[in-house]
Amino acid sequence: MVSAAMIEPPAEGFSDPVLDAAECFRVILGALATPGTPMRLPRTVAAPDALGPEGAALALTLMDFETRVWLHPDIATEAVVRYLAFHTGVVRASEAGAADFAVMPIGAAVSVLPTLVVGTADYPDRAASAILLTDGMDGGAPARLSGPGLAAPVDFAPAGATSALWSVLRENAARFPLGVDCFFAGGGAVAGLPRSTRIESGEG
Amino acid sequence: MTTPSSTNAGSPTGEDAPRKQWMAVLAKAPAKRVEALATAYLEGVADAVAPRFRVLRRPETGLVMVRGRAGGTGDPFNMGEMTVTRCTVVLERDGAAAVAGHAYIAGRDRAHATLAAKLDALLQTDGHHGPLMAALVEPLAREAEERRAARRRRVGATKVDFFTLVRGED
Amino acid sequence: MYVAVKGGERAIENAHGLLAEDRRGDTEVPELTPDQIREQMKLAVDRVMTEGSLYDRELAALALKQARGDQIEAIFLLRAYRTTLPRFAASRPVDTGAMVVERRVSATFKDLPGGQILGPTFDYTHRLIDHDLAAPHRPRPCAEAAPVDEAMPRVLDLLACEGLIEPADPADPAAPDPPDASGAADREDGQPADITREPPRFPAGRDARLQTLARGDEGFLLALAYSSQRGYGRTHPFAGEIRLGTVPVCIAPEELGFEIEIGEIELTECQMVNQFTGGADRAPCFTRGYGLAFGHGERKAMSMALVDRSLRADAFEETRDAPVQDEEFVLSHCDNVQATGFVEHLKLPHYVDFQSELELLRRLRREHDARNGPDDKAEAAE
Known part of the structure; x- marks a missing residue:
């Protein structure tokens, strides 16, 4: 593990870590405040393939050595692991239930989301955040989102979304104020789906 | 100068001790001394083989939380922070894999961290390892040892010599 | 009720100017450098580092200069500075x-x-004042x-x-x-x-x-x-x-x-x-x-x-x-x-708080006077 970092350096991160992360953070805040609304990040990075530029920008903005990340086996390539270790210092969690952040392909979310930490009544902020990697913000099974941040309901259908996924996310929302907050990332955009959003999907 | 080969002098087999040692020497030496010796060394390198570096992580100042132990040996606790500056560069090499050089140096001296990262990369290459150890790392280590020894002699002079007052017999 | 009051910008700016001038003191006297503070006021620097919870001698010395030697002010400056930096790691427990x-x-x-x-x-x-230190002097080897x-x-x-x-x-x-x-x-x-x-x-x-x-x-x-x-x-x-x-x-x-x-x-x-x-x-x-x-x-x-x-x-x-x-x-x-922070905030404007207290006290006093007749001593004081 030692010589790997030495022989093949990881891909580059933000060119200005402080300002780039601050600009991305502002957009990520906006994404959570207006659920299901795709947003373009002002900065992306030359990320390892399995993570993608948006997933990598989210990771570099949100993670540091005091957070624990769980990576789905499809994401946990050597390049990604080394990239995150170098640029964020984030600690790998052994299982999804011990993580502050969980990164997964959207297809794995149905089985992973129910295992994440949802916070406690005293500290609902200690819930995990999930990053769902997708090919784009349309083409999947649609859901109608409403609630805080949305003046009128919006339709949201990220690629790879299924009715089973919306069903899991509805259960997540039913736990509010506990529950997981989700980001969808890929295809040039990110979108947020906080636990406070009400979800209706066609197949119910 | 020879062309650097693909092997790393530091830790090709996970043996990190030599690299840890030079990184410690570079971190603890006065920045001015590192700069003086490095400049002298690099001036002696022919232009054709002058090292080319790419910055992977610009020098950045942050904090390290210093931990102590309760009672000196017990459970750890967070004592307070210290400033540290880090930098990572990549040494590009023709016909060989690039080498990453890292530095984490106490304090806020960006130039010191950048130079130490470059030297860390060079020290991992066969071509530069030997000459750099002789021209830079070993002299810096020696100077540090001399400073420490001089201080230990002065501190040693403040050691208490107890003597017992003997009472007269009569 | 909380009422924001604006004003005093010019006065604040000028107060900063006066502070800077007073910090410098008599310009006939050479200006202190942070290096001098670091080397010759070591124990003050060390205390600022300890209570500022940040080990950085140069920064602590500079903070002392900026704070005109006020330790707690310098500690405050160090604490504020540390919040601007990312934390990279926690150390192994020191031995x-x-x-x-x-x-x-x-x-x-x-x-x-x-x-x-x-x-x-x-x-x-x-613990006798050493008057030799008043003039430049070189310690014995x-x-x-x-x-x-x-x-x-x-x-x-x-x-x-x-x-x-x-x-x-x-x-x-x-x-x-x-x-x-x-x-x-x-x-x-x-x-x-x-x-x-x-x-x-x-x-x-x-x-x-x-x-x-x-x-x-x-x-x-x-x-x-x-x-x-x-x-x-x-x-x-x-x-x-x-x-x-x-x-x-x-x-x-x-x-x-x-x-x-x-x-x-x-x-x-x-x-x-x-x-x-x-x-x-x-x-x-x-x-x-x-x-x-x-x-x-x-x-x-x-x-x-x-x-x-x-x-x-x-x-x-x-x-x-x-x-x-x-x-x-x-x-x-x-x-x-x-x-x-909590003690010194008392000197910041509490005009509205105090007005309400003042009004309450006046009402209580009127009620008291109505019950017992005017207080002679208070009259005399006014």
Whole structure:
């Protein structure tokens, strides 16, 4: 593990870590405040393939050595692991239930989301955040989102979304104020789906 | 100068001790001394083989939380922070894999961290390892040892010599 | 009701200008440089680092210059600065047993391996003003002798060998378990509590206590320690060992995968030895109090060690009736940046608060007068 970092350096991160992360953070805040609304990040990075530029920008903005990340086996390539270790210092969690952040392909979310930490009544902020990697913000099974941040309901259908996924996310929302907050990332955009959003999907 | 080969002098087999040692020497030496010796060394390198570096992580100042132990040996606790500056560069090499050089140096001296990262990369290459150890790392280590020894002699002079007052017999 | 009042911008700007001029003082006198402060006001710098909870000599010296020598103001500046920086890592716990010793004394054993090393101390000075220092002067060259030992064993280990002192091993059974689930969760990954990240909870673990005391106000801890010696929660202390010196700081960056040394820091450590008469199922033994400070800070480290031991009252089934034993009292009030913030905020405008108080008082007075007739004395005063 030692010589790997030495022989093949990881891909580059933000060119200005402080300002780039601050600009991305502002957009990520906006994404959570207006659920299901795709947003373009002002900065992306030359990320390892399995993570993608948006997933990598989210990771570099949100993670540091005091957070624990769980990576789905499809994401946990050597390049990604080394990239995150170098640029964020984030600690790998052994299982999804011990993580502050969980990164997964959207297809794995149905089985992973129910295992994440949802916070406690005293500290609902200690819930995990999930990053769902997708090919784009349309083409999947649609859901109608409403609630805080949305003046009128919006339709949201990220690629790879299924009715089973919306069903899991509805259960997540039913736990509010506990529950997981989700980001969808890929295809040039990110979108947020906080636990406070009400979800209706066609197949119910 | 020879062309650097693909092997790393530091830790090709996970043996990190030599690299840890030079990184410690570079971190603890006065920045001015590192700069003086490095400049002298690099001036002696022919232009054709002058090292080319790419910055992977610009020098950045942050904090390290210093931990102590309760009672000196017990459970750890967070004592307070210290400033540290880090930098990572990549040494590009023709016909060989690039080498990453890292530095984490106490304090806020960006130039010191950048130079130490470059030297860390060079020290991992066969071509530069030997000459750099002789021209830079070993002299810096020696100077540090001399400073420490001089201080230990002065501190040693403040050691208490107890003597017992003997009472007269009569 | 809260009413924002605007105004005074020009006055504030001019006050800053006057402050800058006064900070400089008489321009006939050479200006102080941070280097001079760092080298010649070392103990002031060290205190600012310890209570500012940030080891950086240059920055602490600059803060002292900016604060015109006001320690708490300089500490405040350092605390504010640290919030602007990302944290890269936590160090491996420093090994004070491997300290390169500059000073090491024990009040409990005369003869000990390595000896009693006085180092640079005020202890045996006569506390007479040295008028020679008023003019530039060059100190006599230092004496030299056989070098001190590379590393010195801890004095308290001599007692530990015989089992006469409580052990100070990891997972010290004397340390109370964190009482709630979230506190325990913090320790699942082996990380000690961090009061700069998590709000304090009471009862606190010893890790949170030591962190709070390490950055606590020297004067406050000194007074509490003194109160314990005078009988308010007596612990019968002896200075088992005080050592001053440098230790390396090591971190293991993720990208390297091995431990590296990033530099050296100077620390003062105090190990107090305290009496313990034994409990229901524990034999009498000596107990420990621990103090650790950045730089040279003996008074601080000793005070911290005494207060640490006093706060462990529960662990030794001692009654808690003195201020120094009251964890919530001590830990909530030992931070001088917090304290000065709350005390000094009283000088900021409270015009509206006070107007409402004034109105209330006038009404009460009218009611009082209506009941009892006017107060002659008050009349006279007006």
